Amino acid sequence: MAMTAVQKRYFTIDKNTSKLVFTGKIRDSLHDTVPFTEAEKTIINTKEFQRLRRITQTAFTYYAFPGATHTRFEHSLGVMHVATLMLHTIMTNQRRLLESLDFAKESTPDHIFQNMLENEKSYGSLTLTENVLHFLETSPYLFQCLRFAALLHDVGHAPFSHSGEKFMISWESFSEKIDELECPLWLKLAFKLKISKLKENFQNLTEIKIRHEVYTLLIVSKIFKYDDEYLSEKMAQDICAILDLSVKPYSGNDLEKSGLQNLLHEIVSGEIDADRMDYLLRDSRECGIVYGYFDLGRILDSLGFYYDYKKNKFHLALRRSGLSAFEDFLRARWSMYQQVYFHKTVTACEAMLQNINKQLPHFNLPLDLNEYLLLDDNSFYRYIETKYLNDSNSYTKELLNDLIYNRKLWKRVYEECIPKNAIRLIPSLCPAILNFVQSSDFPSELIENSTNLTNFSPKGKETSSKNNLKIIIKDVHSLKYLEPVEQHSSLINKSDEEIIIRRIYVSRYKLNHEEINSKEIQKKISEKIINPDQSLNQFDNN
Numbered sequence: 001m002a003m004t005a006v007q008k009r010y011f012t013i014d015k016n017t018s019k020l021v022f023t024g025k026i027r028d029s030l031h032d033t034v035p036f037t038e039a040e041k042t043i044i045n046t047k048e049f050q051r052l053r054r055i056t057q058t059a060f061t062y063y064a065f066p067g068a069t070h071t072r073f074e075h076s077l078g079v080m081h082v083a084t085l086m087l088h089t090i091m092t093n094q095r096r097l098l099e100s101l102d103f104a105k106e107s108t109p110d111h112i113f114q115n116m117l118e119n120e121k122s123y124g125s126l127t128l129t130e131n132v133l134h135f136l137e138t139s140p141y142l143f144q145c146l147r148f149a150a151l152l153h154d155v156g157h158a159p160f161s162h163s164g165e166k167f168m169i170s171w172e173s174f175s176e177k178i179d180e181l182e183c184p185l186w187l188k189l190a191f192k193l194k195i196s197k198l199k200e201n202f203q204n205l206t207e208i209k210i211r212h213e214v215y216t217l218l219i220v221s222k223i224f225k226y227d228d229e230y231l232s233e234k235m236a237q238d239i240c241a242i243l244d245l246s247v248k249p250y251s252g253n254d255l256e257k258s259g260l261q262n263l264l265h266e267i268v269s270g271e272i273d274a275d276r277m278d279y280l281l282r283d284s285r286e287c288g289i290v291y292g293y294f295d296l297g298r299i300l301d302s303l304g305f306y307y308d309y310k311k312n313k314f315h316l317a318l319r320r321s322g323l324s325a326f327e328d329f330l331r332a333r334w335s336m337y338q339q340v341y342f343h344k345t346v347t348a349c350e351a352m353l354q355n356i357n358k359q360l361p362h363f364n365l366p367l368d369l370n371e372y373l374l375l376d377d378n379s380f381y382r383y384i385e386t387k388y389l390n391d392s393n394s395y396t397k398e399l400l401n402d403l404i405y406n407r408k409l410w411k412r413v414y415e416e417c418i419p420k421n422a423i424r425l426i427p428s429l430c431p432a433i434l435n436f437v438q439s440s441d442f443p444s445e446l447i448e449n450s451t452n453l454t455n456f457s458p459k460g461k462e463t464s465s466k467n468n469l470k471i472i473i474k475d476v477h478s479l480k481y482l483e484p485v486e487q488h489s490s491l492i493n494k495s496d497e498e499i500i501i502r503r504i505y506v507s508r509y510k511l512n513h514e515e516i517n518s519k520e521i522q523k524k525i526s527e528k529i530i531n532p533d534q535s536l537n538q539f540d541n542n
Helices: 038-044 047-054 059-063 072-106 110-123 127-138 140-152 161-167 171-180 185-200 212-223 233-243 254-258 261-268 274-287 296-302 320-341 344-359 380-388 391-406 430-439 518-530 532-541
Strands: 022-028 032-037 303-308 313-319 411-419 444-451 470-474 480-484 499-506
Touching (some): 022 038, 032 072, 038 140, 047 072, 072 296, 072 480, 110 127, 127 303, 140 261, 171 185, 185 233, 212 233, 233 261, 254 261, 261 274, 296 313, 303 470, 320 444, 320 470, 344 411, 411 430, 411 518, 430 444, 430 518
Parallel strands (some): 313 470
Antiparallel strands (some): 022 032, 470 480
């Protein structure tokens, strides 16, 4: 096989396995070489995808880490590459695993092998993956579909990435406009299904805003319009089906016939996915830090998949030998959120955007794709200034200038970090502090974030595991069994790792442009709210 190792144990794509014809390649600072097909070149060259060059990957993180000026463009190429590596190694590992099971069966007593098959009904089946594995090995369409889904998973991002989502419309407003959208019927039905699920979960549609994924689906349905099999509307539907499980695969295509929609979705967006594995390594590299590094090669070597009898779906699995590398991946993600994504300078920018959103209650990012696609990090300010700002918005205009051009950021005057399992035991001082600063006419915002190692359910919390990721273990007969991940990972069973972080930021000036001294505010907060008894004692002693 034509596999050559490059730095950090990353590998180029095995062209013999993927069955795709690669016609070019891109040099990447993280993955060395990223090959592409002619169909992918067509999509990469569209204005919709090229727009990602003008949207930074980590929004305002470069205010704290100057090297973090990389964009969604190179990240998207990287995710396509890692997703392909994942699918290739899953196929290779699964074929080797099935061959090993066949060999072990010959020397294993029949009753023991039957016990293994009974165990599969409870925890999932490895033996029933043979047919879909053959599908993967013979279908270049599935490979191309996955690569497109990974390539385009972020194509709908707003200016300043996730930060810009504050300006999106609510699901309630979106639901009223679905029938007016210029998109295929299958996508409108998927949107209506998502809204129904939100209502079933008693979500308030007026308070929840749509996210970039909605625009991503709309853009994918827009740019796939050619006669070529890989650039057709059928491909668009299957790409969207991988990105969002509310979308049904195109009837009769390989994605529907194979039943692999869920597995390919998990490769792009799951607990252990190409998206996270690329951005952790890439963001760490560009920020000049080591928090996000982990052994990608070891994880890839350990991947497999299984069939879930109860849900009639295929899910990712991990060999027991790769568990330590996976736990390092979880720690890396946790550390990056603590040290980078929730950095006090970054959340100061979030506070300013949140206040701008309040100052401009009628401003929302346009739902019209032609207008939306004109917006990026460079054009955001001009768009707001032209359409929503006037002489009465001088405070907001100055705030935008301070945020986007001048780096004159709001100041943090209070912060508290509380373990989630102690949230009811430790009273928050934020309501009292917010009341104090706002009663003094100081523009302020509360930013709350939470960080946890994983979203897996801890061992023993449920009578049956709710976690789809399973661990592959081998017994003395070399038979393979599946067990829930929480039975093997101590990290998943920790209940004190999720931290609630609350920060209060105050503006540099009042609405009338009078300057605000943040240090004086901090002093008053300490005297009046945090340590009131001490200040009284000092007063008595004097």
